[in-house]
Amino acid sequence: MSTLEIKDLHVSVDTEDGAKEILKGVTLTIKGGETHAIMGPNGSGKSTLAYSIAGHPKYTVTAGTVTLDGEDVLAMSVDERARAGLFLAMQYPVEVPGVSVANFLRTAKTAIDGEAPKLRTWVKDVNTALEQLDLDASFSQRSVNEGFSGGEKKRHEIAQLELLDPTFAVLDETDSGLDIDALKTVSEGVNRFRAKEDRGVLLITHYTRILRYIQPDFVHVFVAGRIAEEGGPELAEQLEAEGYDKYTKVRA
Amino acid sequence: MAEAIETAKVSSHLHPEGSFDVDAHVVPTGREEIWRFTPLKRLRGLHADAALDGTTVGAEFDAPEGVVVERIAADSERRGSSGFVPRDRIAVRAWHGAATAYAVTVPKETVLDQPVVIDLTGTSVEGASATHVVVTAEAHSKATVVFRYAGSATLADLAEFVVGDGAQLTVVNIDDWADDAVRAGTRHAQVGRDAEFRHVDVTFGGDVVRHDTTAEYAGPGGSVEMLGLYFADEGQHIEHRLFVDHTAPHTKSHVVYKGALQGEGAHTVWVGNVLIRKVAEGIETYEENRNLVLTDGCQADSVPNLEIETGEIEGAGHASATGRFDDEQLFYLRSRGVAEDEARRLVVHGFFNDLIRKINVPQIEEKLVATVEAELAKNVLKGLD
Numbered sequence: 001m002s003t004l005e006i007k008d009l010h011v012s013v014d015t016e017d018g019a020k021e022i023l024k025g026v027t028l029t030i031k032g033g034e035t036h037a038i039m040g041p042n043g044s045g046k047s048t049l050a051y052s053i054a055g056h057p058k059y060t061v062t063a064g065t066v067t068l069d070g071e072d073v074l075a076m077s078v079d080e081r082a083r084a085g086l087f088l089a090m091q092y093p094v095e096v097p098g099v100s101v102a103n104f105l106r107t108a109k110t111a112i113d114g115e116a117p118k119l120r121t122w123v124k125d126v127n128t129a130l131e132q133l134d135l136d137a138s139f140s141q142r143s144v145n146e147g148f149s150g151g152e153k154k155r156h157e158i159a160q161l162e163l164l165d166p167t168f169a170v171l172d173e174t175d176s177g178l179d180i181d182a183l184k185t186v187s188e189g190v191n192r193f194r195a196k197e198d199r200g201v202l203l204i205t206h207y208t209r210i211l212r213y214i215q216p217d218f219v220h221v222f223v224a225g226r227i228a229e230e231g232g233p234e235l236a237e238q239l240e241a242e243g244y245d246k247y248t249k250v251r252a
Numbered sequence: 253m254a255e256a257i258e259t260a261k262v263s264s265h266l267h268p269e270g271s272f273d274v275d276a277h278v279v280p281t282g283r284e285e286i287w288r289f290t291p292l293k294r295l296r297g298l299h300a301d302a303a304l305d306g307t308t309v310g311a312e313f314d315a316p317e318g319v320v321v322e323r324i325a326a327d328s329e330r331r332g333s334s335g336f337v338p339r340d341r342i343a344v345r346a347w348h349g350a351a352t353a354y355a356v357t358v359p360k361e362t363v364l365d366q367p368v369v370i371d372l373t374g375t376s377v378e379g380a381s382a383t384h385v386v387v388t389a390e391a392h393s394k395a396t397v398v399f400r401y402a403g404s405a406t407l408a409d410l411a412e413f414v415v416g417d418g419a420q421l422t423v424v425n426i427d428d429w430a431d432d433a434v435r436a437g438t439r440h441a442q443v444g445r446d447a448e449f450r451h452v453d454v455t456f457g458g459d460v461v462r463h464d465t466t467a468e469y470a471g472p473g474g475s476v477e478m479l480g481l482y483f484a485d486e487g488q489h490i491e492h493r494l495f496v497d498h499t500a501p502h503t504k505s506h507v508v509y510k511g512a513l514q515g516e517g518a519h520t521v522w523v524g525n526v527l528i529r530k531v532a533e534g535i536e537t538y539e540e541n542r543n544l545v546l547t548d549g550c551q552a553d554s555v556p557n558l559e560i561e562t563g564e565i566e567g568a569g570h571a572s573a574t575g576r577f578d579d580e581q582l583f584y585l586r587s588r589g590v591a592e593d594e595a596r597r598l599v600v601h602g603f604f605n606d607l608i609r610k611i612n613v614p615q616i617e618e619k620l621v622a623t624v625e626a627e628l629a630k631n632v633l634k635g636l637d
Binding site (some may be wrong): 054055056057077078079081082083088091093094095096097099103104107108111112143149160164195 | 287491578579581583584585586587588589590591592594596598599602603604605606
């Protein structure tokens with residue numbers, strides 16, 4: 001069984017006033033087959049955790065470890081992490097003008113697999129993935145994320161998740177900005193991924209809404225760069241009823 | 253990336269006085285508006301008094317049937333038939349110095365399905381040369397003319413384009429010089445009633461390449477599209493100066509130049525001038541320049557100027573942006589497993605892609621993609637940033 005292990009992770013960003021610590025010791029283990037939801041108020045460090053796992057250069061890990069099946073993830077470059085089996089569905093996917101979705105997907109798939117996908121099955125796979133996410137066939141000829149609606153960007157992220165088929169997926173607020181139909185479509189995509197053997201999901205969200213469609217095994221409440229509370233799905237229901245006040249008040 | 257959109261009136265330098273008299277054009281010092289970006293010392297005297305009697309640039313024409321290619325005399329009336337008047341010292345010296353002049357004529361209503369290809373190849377930088385080519389697309393003809401420049405040379409050249417009423421002329425200029433070439437090219441187009449003129453600059457090679465391209469309209473309804481793609485390497489100076497003079501009503505102009513720079517001392521200059529004269533009511537114009545700086549030590553100067561003398565216009569705008577490799581783009585691609593060099597390659601191809609598609613001359617498209625690839629291999633793919 002695959003394991004993504006985060007131990008005592010401390011992460012800083014550079015600000016005008018010097019380094020500012022955002023993550024203050026996060027410990028979390030995700031095993032294949034599990035879905036973990038990370039919930040928390042704005043500014044609690046949820047996205048920082050996602051980007052740190054992916055290796056964004058803006059974030060500096062000052063202490064702690066991240067390992068994937070015992071391998072040191074922090075020692076890997078951004079693309080090595082992806083090839084090792086990590087995937088980040090971004091909250092704000094980036095436009096790449098002039099690069100078509102088709103070219104982008106093929107290039108990424110080739111990089112992940114170490115060889116070009118078989119043309120005939122690949123075209124079919126891409127079309128299926130796009131179709132399942134309600135993206136029409138002309139979508140693959142558009143430039144990556146350029147002029148996409150908010151919903152199209154998120155559906156495109158999940159199409160990539162299905163096509164690139166990593167071991168662990170980090171979904172950074174994939175639900176934000178989606179209407180209910182798009183939320184269902186996106187959730188179905190995530191659930192198809194989860195249904196495969198030995199796949200783990202770290203689902204970062206501000207709202208409990210998505211958890212009605214993607215049932216987490218574990219819920220972690222993130223406050224001020226730390227996990228403030230952990231539990232099962234019932235914790236999400238409690239948050240739904242009570243909000244984050246309980247945790248933020250403690251800080252005050 | 254900083255976007256600059258302005259439609260306000262700027263102080264005018266868009267009414268240059270032309271003259272065929274060499275002495276009317278003093279030797280520039282480098283402080284003049286039109287010379288301030290150009291490294292005069294590297295022009296080998298083209299702008300001053302270097303003799304232009306070199307014979308090191310050979311011209312070869314490959315023209316489909318129906319096209320007339322001929323040598324013309326220095327006093328031929330074909331010369332200047334576009335309304336061209338030299339506006340700087342290099343141009344006027346080339347006018348008087350051109351030892352050989354050629355005329356290419358696409359007769360009335362002739363539609364070519366293959367391009368006319370003109371190869372100008374230099375064999376030495378010693379002995380500056382001057383050439384002059386006049387291309388005439390007669391009424392309702394349709395043609396593509398490709399100029400390919402290669403080899404070593406010190407060249408001052410003139411090209412004139414006379415686009416007849418209802419004609420469609422596409423001119424592609426490829427500067428694929430050796431590293432030591434110096435070229436100062438001056439082009440002028442006269443666009444007839446309801447005619448379409450497309451001019452494509454593809455500039456890669458050479459030590460100093462400076463292009464001055466101007467267009468005016470002989471009647472209403474004409475359209476001008478100017479596209480450019482350039483790639484400056486270490487120490488290279490590539491300069492494009494454009495001037496679209498809207499001299500007739502209901503005319504259009506659309507200018508898009510995109511460049512990439514890499515290596516210490518790579519310098520590009522783009523000056524896009526558009527003048528909308530009082531008579532030019534109901535015109536549309538847009539000009540845009542984008543530069544992608546791939547390494548440290550490069551400089552991209554970008555100056556759009558728009559001068560409007562009538563309030564009765566359909567649309568006028570311009571944009572200029574110079575940016576570095578976008579780290580967020582690279583991160584996004586790399587987070588999908590794409591290695592850094594491949595990610596950089598994708599971004600640069602993407603940057604040029606829409607322009608290459610717009611050029612839409614199938615015969616050169618493959619060559620363009622390959623050349624971009626070769627340029628990238630020089631530097632970007634070595635992981636410099």
